Amino acid sequence: MKIASTDAPQLRHIVDVDGLLIGIEPATVSTTMLQALAGVGGDLFQLFGEREVALGRCQAIPLREDEILYFRSRKVTVTSKAGWHHRLAA
Numbered sequence: 001m002k003i004a005s006t007d008a009p010q011l012r013h014i015v016d017v018d019g020l021l022i023g024i025e026p027a028t029v030s031t032t033m034l035q036a037l038a039g040v041g042g043d044l045f046q047l048f049g050e051r052e053v054a055l056g057r058c059q060a061i062p063l064r065e066d067e068i069l070y071f072r073s074r075k076v077t078v079t080s081k082a083g084w085h086h087r088l089a090a
Contacts (some may be wrong), residue, residue, distance in 0.1 A: 013063035017071045040073035
């Protein structure tokens, strides 16, 4: 059995973006960085139970070691030549 090196950075915070768990070391992350790590674009929303709260671009989000924060992205897709349609990312 191979044991992981203790020299590896410790990821103290965990976030969930569209079902993807991401480990983050810093105590604060920006929405831009979160989108880049998750590989998503569009608007980003933080989930609090059944409620979604829209986050601003480049907004700083404080992280805590004792909780997982949940986020969802809204991707913009073209549904017809007539206009744009927003859908909740899976």
